[in-house]
Amino acid sequence: MFSRDKIAYILLILTTLFWSGNFIVGKAASLFEIPPFTLNFYRWVFAWLILAPFTLPEIIRKKNYILENIGLIIILGITSVTIFNSIVYYSLNFTQVISGVLTISTIPVMIIFFCWLFKIEKTNIYQILGVIFSLLGVVVIIAKADLEILLNLNFNKGDLWMVFAMFSWAIYSALLRKKKFELSQLSLLQTIISAGLIFLLPTYLIELALGYKVSIHLPFVLTLTYVVIFPGLASFIFWIKGISIIGSNRSGIFLHLMPIFSTILAIIIFKEKFMTYHLIGAILIITGIYLSNKKVAND
Numbered sequence: 001m002f003s004r005d006k007i008a009y010i011l012l013i014l015t016t017l018f019w020s021g022n023f024i025v026g027k028a029a030s031l032f033e034i035p036p037f038t039l040n041f042y043r044w045v046f047a048w049l050i051l052a053p054f055t056l057p058e059i060i061r062k063k064n065y066i067l068e069n070i071g072l073i074i075i076l077g078i079t080s081v082t083i084f085n086s087i088v089y090y091s092l093n094f095t096q097v098i099s100g101v102l103t104i105s106t107i108p109v110m111i112i113f114f115c116w117l118f119k120i121e122k123t124n125i126y127q128i129l130g131v132i133f134s135l136l137g138v139v140v141i142i143a144k145a146d147l148e149i150l151l152n153l154n155f156n157k158g159d160l161w162m163v164f165a166m167f168s169w170a171i172y173s174a175l176l177r178k179k180k181f182e183l184s185q186l187s188l189l190q191t192i193i194s195a196g197l198i199f200l201l202p203t204y205l206i207e208l209a210l211g212y213k214v215s216i217h218l219p220f221v222l223t224l225t226y227v228v229i230f231p232g233l234a235s236f237i238f239w240i241k242g243i244s245i246i247g248s249n250r251s252g253i254f255l256h257l258m259p260i261f262s263t264i265l266a267i268i269i270f271k272e273k274f275m276t277y278h279l280i281g282a283i284l285i286i287t288g289i290y291l292s293n294k295k296v297a298n299d
Contacts, residue, residue, distance in 0.1 A: 011239075026092045079171045079172035090161060095156055095162060103166055111170045
């Protein structure tokens with residue numbers, strides 16, 4: 001029999017594996033010219049439809065409770081469903097999987113920062129230093145360790161958007177820790193998806209109006225199937241469950257498996273190269289992670 005902590009660890013490892021695959025599939029989607037906001041919209045529409053039979057009775061029964069907490073639910077939906085996933089798919093049109101996933105790997109440190117900012121959990125000097133080192137690592141990656149790029153602010157727009165996605169997910173994870181909802185995990189996910197879809201719909205319609213239409217072909221069907229079932233449903237459920245068992249800070253550490261999984265897959269599938277600036281950035285990020293998890297003497 002597994003302990004609760006071990007169950008959380010298994011769920012969080014699977015979460016990071018599925019999310020790593022999401023980067024690979026997202027990159028493949030860009031190569032097949034699948035519009036990013038369209039892919040994200042249909043991903044969550046189908047996820048919503050799959051969850052509906054299992055969640056709508058509870059949601060209807062607890063509608064007053066949901067309405068009382070609608071502000072927080074809307075923010076959770078926007079930061080996770082509307083912004084994070086859309087921006088990740090969009091960014092992968094312009095940047096490497098390796099650069100993107102290394103940037104995303106700073107999320108655990110950013111969670112600590114936002115938990116402090118929103119007065120959810122206390123912080124210490126080591127965690128502050130961890131935030132600084134991790135952000136330096138991100139700067140090195142998006143500037144490709146080139147001072148000229150940094151001085152001229154000539155960044156790859158995909159890398160910059162990935163930084164924005166990183167902050168969005170960190171806010172989501174911190175706020176998820178702020179309140180223990182009186183909803184089952186599936187119903188909570190359904191309400192978050194519902195809120196996110198409302199704000200995702202306009203961006204999908206704008207993308208359509210700009211002429212970015214999806215072709216219903218095998219790559220799209222396979223891509224959509226993967227993103228709905230694994231990073232869409234399973235990972236979100238596992239992430240929420242993991243946080244509920246061991247907390248957002250400890251759960252966030254598992255995101256550091258993503259660079260390992262994604263880098264290996266990107267090198268094998270897309271023949272991407274792990275460059276020197278990736279190594280320098282990774283060292284700074286790992287230093288930040290180490291410091292952010294270091295305890296002060298009186299902790």
